[in-house]
Amino acid sequence: MLRTPAPRVIAHLDMDAFYAAVEVRDDPKLKGLPLIIGHPGRRGVVSTCSYEARKFGVHSAMPSVTAKRLCPQATWLRGRMSAYVRESRRIRSILSEVSPLVEPLSIDEAFIDLTGIARDLEDGAAIAQRLKDRIRERVQLSASVGIASNKFLAKIASDMRKPDGLMLLPNDRLEELFHPLPIERLWGVGPRSAERLHGGGVRRIGDVLRLSESELVRLVGKRGAGHLRRLARGEDDRPVQSGRRAKSISEERTYGDDLRDRDEIDRAILARADGVARQLRRKGLTARTVHLKVRRGDYTTWTRSATLPRPTDLTEPIVAAARELMLRRIDLGDHGIRLLGVGVSSLTTCGSGQSELFMDDGERQARRLTRAVDAVRDRLGEKAVVRARLLKRRDREDDDGEASSLPAVD
Numbered sequence: 001m002l003r004t005p006a007p008r009v010i011a012h013l014d015m016d017a018f019y020a021a022v023e024v025r026d027d028p029k030l031k032g033l034p035l036i037i038g039h040p041g042r043r044g045v046v047s048t049c050s051y052e053a054r055k056f057g058v059h060s061a062m063p064s065v066t067a068k069r070l071c072p073q074a075t076w077l078r079g080r081m082s083a084y085v086r087e088s089r090r091i092r093s094i095l096s097e098v099s100p101l102v103e104p105l106s107i108d109e110a111f112i113d114l115t116g117i118a119r120d121l122e123d124g125a126a127i128a129q130r131l132k133d134r135i136r137e138r139v140q141l142s143a144s145v146g147i148a149s150n151k152f153l154a155k156i157a158s159d160m161r162k163p164d165g166l167m168l169l170p171n172d173r174l175e176e177l178f179h180p181l182p183i184e185r186l187w188g189v190g191p192r193s194a195e196r197l198h199g200g201g202v203r204r205i206g207d208v209l210r211l212s213e214s215e216l217v218r219l220v221g222k223r224g225a226g227h228l229r230r231l232a233r234g235e236d237d238r239p240v241q242s243g244r245r246a247k248s249i250s251e252e253r254t255y256g257d258d259l260r261d262r263d264e265i266d267r268a269i270l271a272r273a274d275g276v277a278r279q280l281r282r283k284g285l286t287a288r289t290v291h292l293k294v295r296r297g298d299y300t301t302w303t304r305s306a307t308l309p310r311p312t313d314l315t316e317p318i319v320a321a322a323r324e325l326m327l328r329r330i331d332l333g334d335h336g337i338r339l340l341g342v343g344v345s346s347l348t349t350c351g352s353g354q355s356e357l358f359m360d361d362g363e364r365q366a367r368r369l370t371r372a373v374d375a376v377r378d379r380l381g382e383k384a385v386v387r388a389r390l391l392k393r394r395d396r397e398d399d400d401g402e403a404s405s406l407p408a409v410d
C-alpha cells in the first residue's frame with residue numbers, strides 16, 4: 001500500500017533589525033535608542049533601523065532626508081558590512097547543527113527543512129525555540145522564526161510576530177491567521193497588481209478565494225489567477241535547497257590605461273553588471289548583494305558591498321547599486337582605475353516564475369526585453385546585442401582583454 005508522504009516541517013528564520021542589532025550588541029550605549037543604519041547624506045537611504053526608530057515610521061530603503069524628518073533624534077551609523085557577514089556565517093553554522101538542509105535567502109534569513117527531524121509542526125516549533133535560544137546565547141542576537149508545512153507559509157509566519165517571534169502557522173488555521181492579511185503579502189503582488197486587485201474588491205488574501213474564476217482571470221490573467229489561488233490556499237511545493245551551488249558570480253577587467261573619466265567608469269560598471277546579470281539568468285538565480293571591486297592606479301584595492309531591497313537577475317538594479325558604491329564608498333583621490341569588477345552574492349534559486357506574473361507593467365516589459373535579448377545572444381553570441389550606452393566607445397571595452405572571476409565573496 002502506498003503511504004502518503006509525511007507533511008513537511010519547514011522553518012523560516014529572519015534576524016531582527018539585523019545590522020542595527022549587531023551595532024547595539026557591540027555598543028550597549030545604543031540600546032533602547034532609535035538607531036538608523038545608512039548614509040545620512042542628501043542622497044542616502046536607510047539600510048535598516050532599530051525597532052525604536054520604526055515607531056517613528058522609519059524603514060529600510062527610505063530616503064535619509066525623510067528618515068531625518070520623521071526621527072530627528074536618531075543616531076546614525078554607516079554600518080560595518082564585514083561584521084554583518086561574520087555574524088551571518090556564525091548564525092548559518094548554528095542552523096546547520098540543527099538540519100543539513102539549510103537554504104540561505106539573504107544575509108539574515110534562511111529556510112531550514114526540519115522534515116524527519118521534527119515529529120510534527122508543534123515539535124518543529126519546540127526545535128525552533130531551542131534554535132532561537134542557541135543564537136541568543138552564542139551571538140547575542142534575536143531571531144524570529146515561522147514554522148509551517150512549506151516555504152511560502154513559513155516565511156509569512158516568521159514576519160507575523162516580529163521581533164523575537166515564534167509563529168506556528170498550521171494548515172488548519174490559515175483561515176483565521178493567513179486569510180485576513182493584506183493581498184500585498186502574497187509573493188509577487190506589487191503596487192500595480194495590488195491596485196487592480198483592490199479595484200476588483202480583493203484586499204485580503206482570503207478575498208482571492210471568494211472571487212469567481214472569471215473575475216480573478218479578468219483582474220490578473222489566467223496564469224496569474226492560478227498562481228494567486230494556489231498561494232491563497234497556502235500551497236507551495238518548492239523544496240528547501242541547500243548549498244553546493246555557486247555562492248557568488250562576478251566579472252572583472254584590468255585596463256591598460258587607467259579609467260579616469262566618469263562616463264568611462266560608468267560604462268565599465270554597466271558592462272560588468274550586464275555580464276553578471278546574464279550569468280544569473282542563465283543559472284536561474286537571483287542575487288541580493290552587489291559587490292564592487294576597484295583597484296586604483298597605485299594598486300590600492302577596495303571591495304565594497306550593498307544589499308538590494310529585493311533579489312534581482314536584471315542589469316539595472318545591479319548597476320544602480322554598483323554606481324552608488326563607486327560614488328559613496330570609494331575614494332579615488334587623484335588616481336584612475338586599473339581594475340574594475342562587479343559581483344553578486346546572496347544567491348537564491350528563482351521561484352517558478354510566479355512573481356513575474358504580478359510584476360508591474362514596466363518591470364514585466366523590462367523582463368520581456370531582457371529575455372528577447374538573451375535569446376538573440378544565445379543564438380548569435382554575446383556581442384550580437386550591445387547596449388547603446390556601450391556602443392559609444394566600444395573600442396575601449398573591446399581592448400580590455402578577457403573577463404575573469406573574482407574570488408567568491410561569501
Ligand code: TTP
Nearest residue numbers: 015016017018019047048060061108307308309
Ligand atoms: P531585513 O531582514 O529585511 O530587515 P531587518 O533584519 O533589519 O529587520 P526585520 O526585523 O524586519 O527583519 O534585512 C536584513 C538586513 O539587510 C538589514 O538589517 C539591512 C539590510 N537591508 C538593506 O541594506 N537594505 C534594505 O532595503 C533591506 C530591506 C535590508
Ligand code: MG
Nearest residue numbers: 014015016108
Ligand atoms: Mg531581518
